[in-house]
Amino acid sequence: MRASGVSGVRSILIALASTVVFAVAIVVVVSSAPGWPEVRRQFLNREVFRESLDVIPEAFLLNIKIFLIAEVFILLLALLIAICRSLPGPVFFPVRALSIAYADFFRGVPTILVIYVLGFGAPGLEISGIPRDPLFWGTVALVLVYSAYVSEVYRAGIESVHPSQEAAARSLGLSRAQTLRFVILPQAVRRVMPPLLNDFIGLQKDTALVALLGPVEAFRQSQIEVASNFNYTPYLVTAILFVLLTIPLARLTDWLVLRDRRRQFALGGAR
Amino acid sequence: MSERTALSIEGLHKRFGDLEVLRGIDLAVREHEVVCLIGASGSGKSTLLRCINLVEPVDSGRIVVAGVEITAPGVDVNTVRRKIGIVFQAFNLFPHMTVLANVTLAPRKVLGLDRPSAEAEAAALLERFGLADKRDEYPDRLSGGQQQRVAIVRALAMRPELMLLDEVTSALDPELVAEVLNVIRELAEGGMTMVIATHEMSFAADIANRVYFLDAGVILEEGPPEQIFRSPANPRTQEFLQRIIAAGRL
Numbered sequence: 001m002r003a004s005g006v007s008g009v010r011s012i013l014i015a016l017a018s019t020v021v022f023a024v025a026i027v028v029v030v031s032s033a034p035g036w037p038e039v040r041r042q043f044l045n046r047e048v049f050r051e052s053l054d055v056i057p058e059a060f061l062l063n064i065k066i067f068l069i070a071e072v073f074i075l076l077l078a079l080l081i082a083i084c085r086s087l088p089g090p091v092f093f094p095v096r097a098l099s100i101a102y103a104d105f106f107r108g109v110p111t112i113l114v115i116y117v118l119g120f121g122a123p124g125l126e127i128s129g130i131p132r133d134p135l136f137w138g139t140v141a142l143v144l145v146y147s148a149y150v151s152e153v154y155r156a157g158i159e160s161v162h163p164s165q166e167a168a169a170r171s172l173g174l175s176r177a178q179t180l181r182f183v184i185l186p187q188a189v190r191r192v193m194p195p196l197l198n199d200f201i202g203l204q205k206d207t208a209l210v211a212l213l214g215p216v217e218a219f220r221q222s223q224i225e226v227a228s229n230f231n232y233t234p235y236l237v238t239a240i241l242f243v244l245l246t247i248p249l250a251r252l253t254d255w256l257v258l259r260d261r262r263r264q265f266a267l268g269g270a271r
Numbered sequence: 272m273s274e275r276t277a278l279s280i281e282g283l284h285k286r287f288g289d290l291e292v293l294r295g296i297d298l299a300v301r302e303h304e305v306v307c308l309i310g311a312s313g314s315g316k317s318t319l320l321r322c323i324n325l326v327e328p329v330d331s332g333r334i335v336v337a338g339v340e341i342t343a344p345g346v347d348v349n350t351v352r353r354k355i356g357i358v359f360q361a362f363n364l365f366p367h368m369t370v371l372a373n374v375t376l377a378p379r380k381v382l383g384l385d386r387p388s389a390e391a392e393a394a395a396l397l398e399r400f401g402l403a404d405k406r407d408e409y410p411d412r413l414s415g416g417q418q419q420r421v422a423i424v425r426a427l428a429m430r431p432e433l434m435l436l437d438e439v440t441s442a443l444d445p446e447l448v449a450e451v452l453n454v455i456r457e458l459a460e461g462g463m464t465m466v467i468a469t470h471e472m473s474f475a476a477d478i479a480n481r482v483y484f485l486d487a488g489v490i491l492e493e494g495p496p497e498q499i500f501r502s503p504a505n506p507r508t509q510e511f512l513q514r515i516i517a518a519g520r521l
Contacts, residue, residue, distance in 0.1 A: 168359065168363035168365070172377035172425070178381075182380065183376075
C-alpha cells in the first residue's frame with residue numbers, strides 16, 4: 001500500500017462529494033416534478049405512518065414465522081433432492097430423473113399458481129386428517145417452490161468439489177455416505193453460502209404471497225390500512241420492514257464467508 | 272524380509288474407453304518389501320496404484336492383498352481400503368478441516384475409535400514426522416512438503432498393511448522433496464510394505480528392493496535396482512534411463 005494515508009483520504013473525499021452531488025440531483029428532480037406534492041401526501045403521510053407502525057409490525061411477525069419454518073424444511077428437502085440427483089450409476093436413474101423433473105417443474109411454474117392450487121385445492125379434497133389451514137398450505141407451496149431453487153444451489157456446490165476429494169476420502173475407507181457427509185457437503189455448503197442467502201431473501205419477500213389465501217400478514221395488513229386511510233403510506237412501512245429483515249441476514253452471510261476464508265487461508269493471501 | 276506375499280497381481284487389464292491403459296500386469300510384493308514403479312508419464316503407474324486401492328474398477332485380472340482376493344465379486348471395498356493406504360501426487364487433504372481433523376476422520380468414522388484415542392494416536396504420528404506444531408492449522412497454511420507429510424500421516428493413521436505412493440514428490444518444489452523422501456525412508460526402515468510410483472530415480476535406486484519398469488501398460492523389466500539402473504536388459508528401459516540421465520535426474 002503506497003502512500004496509503006494521503007491517497008486514502010483523497011479517495012474518501014471524492015466518494016463523499018460524488019455521493020452528495022448525486023443525492024442532491026435526485027432530490028431536486030423528484031421534488032420539482034409536477035405531481036410531487038400529491039405523491040408526497042399519498043405516500044409520505046406522517047400520521048398514517050405512525051398509525052401503521054402500531055399494526056403492521058405485528059402482522060409482519062407472521063411473515064417471519066412463515067419464513068423461519070419454511071426455511072428449515074427447504075434446507076432439508078433441497079438437500080435431499082440435490083443428493084438424489086448426484087447419486088451415480090444406472091440403478092439410481094429413476095431417482096435422478098425424478099429429482100430433475102421436480103426441479104424443472106417447480107422452477108417453471110409461477111409461485112403464485114402453486115400457492116393458489118395448493119391453498120384452495122388441497123383443503124378442497126376434504127381428505128380427513130389433512131390440514132385445512134390456508135397458512136399451512138401457503139407455507140407448503142413456498143417450501144416446494146424454493147426447494148427446487150435451493151436444490152440447484154446445493155448441486156452447484158456439490159459439483160464444485162473436486163473428484164480427488166472423493167477419491168481421497170473413499171481411499172481411506174469412508175463409505176459413500178460418510179464421504180458426502182464429512183468431506184463433500186461441508187465444502188459444498190461453504191461455497192454456496194452467498195447464492196443460498198440470495199434465495200432466502202427471495203423467500204422472505206414471497207411470504208407476502210401467502211396473503212392471497214387469506215392470512216393477514218404484513219402485506220395484507222398494509223392493504224387493509226391503505227383502504228381505511230385512503231393513503232398509501234402503509235405500503236412504505238411494509239417495504240421498510242422487509243428491507244430491515246434482509247440486512248442482518250446479508251451481513252451474517254458476509255461475516256460467515258469472511259470467517260471461513262480467514263480460517264482456511266493465510267491472511268493477506270490472494271484476493 | 273518375510274517370504275509371505277503382501278500383494279499379488281495377475282493379468283490385470285484396465286481400459287478407459289478406447290484406450291487400454293493396463294495390458295496384462297503381473298506383479299508380486301512380499302511383506303516388508305519396497306517396490307518402485309518407474310516409467311514415462313502415461314505408462315500406467317498411477318492407474319495401477321489406483322486399481323490396487325479399487326479407486327479405479329478393474330476390467331479383468333486378479334488382485335490379492337494379504338491372501339484375500341479383493342477383485343472377487345461381493346468383496347466389501349471399504350474393508351479392503353482400510354488395509355491399504357494411498358498417498359496422491361496432489362496431497363488431496365480436506366481443506367475445511369485442521370490437520371488433526373484430517374488425520375482423525377477415518378480412524379473415528381471407519382475404525383470406530385473415540386475422539387480422545389484417535390487424537391492421541393494422530394498426535395503421536397504427527398510428532399514422529401515433525402508436524403506436532405501444525406496439528407491445529409488448516410492445510411492451505413502449510414507448505415507443499417508439510418501437506419504431503421500430513422497426507423502420509425493421514426494414511427498411516429488407518430494402520431495400513433500396505434502403502435501405495437503415487438508420485439508423491441512430483442507436485443513439490445525441489446527444496447521440499449527431501450523432507451518427504453525422508454519420511455518414506457523412515458517408513459521403509461520401519462518395515463512398511465510399499466509400492467511407490469516415482470520419477471525420483473536415485474531415490475528409487477536407494478530405497479527399492481525391486482524395481483518394475485512400465486511401458487505402455489505392460490511391465491517390460493523387473494529386478495533389483497542395481498540391475499535395472501546399471502545394466503538394463505530391455506532396449507526400451509535403456510532408452511528411458513538414458514533420457515533420465517540426460518535430464519540430470521540420475
